[in-house]
C-alpha cells in the first residue's frame with residue numbers, strides 16, 4: 001500500500017479547520033476573520049445551490065432592472081447580491097461593503113459593525129448563466145483603521161493593502177480559491193457533506209504557459225502593444241509553438257484556468273473603452289492578489305495592478321495577468337511603446 005498517498009487521502013482538511021489553523025499562528029487574533037470567512041463561505045454555498053437550481057426553479061431571466069454599469073441584471077445577480085449583503089452584515093464583522101450591483105457603498109449600522117471592509121462581485125460572468133457555463137463570486141477584504149468612524153477611503157486603497165482575496169467558481173464542481181497573504185489554496189465543495197475540502201494546496205502558477213485568453217472580437221480597437229502581443233501568441237517568431245486560445249467570458253473561470261494551467265488572461269483597454277471593462281476593486285484587485293500570491297504577475301498596461309490607487313468604487317482598469325514570463329513579455333511591449341512616445 002502507498003502509505004503517503006493513503007495519508008493524503010485521509011487527511012481531510014475543511015476550510016474551517018484550515019482558517020482556524022491559520023488563525024492559531026496569530027495569537028493576538030480574536031477570531032474575527034474566521035467568523036467573517038465562515039459567512040462568506042455560507043454565501044457561496046447558498047449561491048451555488050441557487051445556481052444549480054436556476055433552470056429548474058425558473059430563476060433564469062431578466063429581473064427588469066439595470067445596475068450601476070447600465071447593464072441588465074439577471075435574477076441571480078440580484079439574489080446573489082442580497083445573499084452576500086445579508087451574510088456579511090450578519091457576521092457582525094464588517095463596516096463597509098462595496099458590491100458590483102450597488103451604486104453606493106453600504107455602511108453597516110453601528111450596532112453590527114466590525115473590523116473589515118469587503119468588496120465583491122456577487123455573480124461574475126452573468127452573461128453565461130442561461131447556457132450553464134461556469135460563473136462565480138469574487139471578493140477582497142480590507143481591514144479598517146477605525147471601526148467607530150468608517151470612511152469610504154478605507155476601500156479606496158491599493159490592492160496590495162488587501163488582507164485577503166478569493167473567488168468561488170460555480171462550475172462542474174464548486175471551487176473556492178483563497179489567499180490570506182501567504183500563498184493560495186483551493187477547496188472543493190463536497191455537496192453531500194456541505195463542506196469545502198482542501199483539494200488544491202499551495203497553488204503555484206506555471207512560470208510560462210501555453211494559453212492566451214482574450215475577447216478577440218475587440219481586436220480592431222486594440223492599441224499597438226496588445227495587438228503585437230496577441231500576434232506573437234499566434235505567430236511566434238522565435239521558433240516556439242503558437243499559444244492556444246481559450247476564452248470563456250467569465251473572469252472567474254478564465255482566471256481559474258490560468259492559475260492552474262498557466263498562460264495569460266487579458267482584458268485590455270481599447271479605443272472604445274480606454275479603461276477596459278473589468279472593475280478595479282472587486283475584479284482586478286482580488287484576481288491580481290491571487291496571481292501574485294501564486295507566483296504570477298498582474299499589470300495594468302502602466303503599472304503593477306496592485307499599486308493602482310482607485311478614486312471611485314466602480315472604477316475600471318485594463319488588466320493583463322497570469323504566468324510570470326508571459327506578463328513580463330507584455331510589460332516589455334508597453335515599456336517600448338511608452339519610450340517611443342516619450
Ligand SMILES: O=P(O)(O)OC[C@H]1O[C@](O)(COP(=O)(O)O)[C@@H](O)[C@@H]1O
Nearest residue numbers: 123124125126127215249250251252
Ligand atoms: O463579454 P466580454 O466583453 O468579453 O466580457 C467578459 C467579462 O465580463 C464579465 O462577465 C464581467 O463581469 P459581470 O458578469 O460580473 O458583469 C467578466 O466575468 C468577463 O471576464
Ligand SMILES: [Mg+2]
Nearest residue numbers: 121123124125
Ligand atoms: Mg464580474
Ligand SMILES: [Mg+2]
Nearest residue numbers: 100121123124
Ligand atoms: Mg457581476
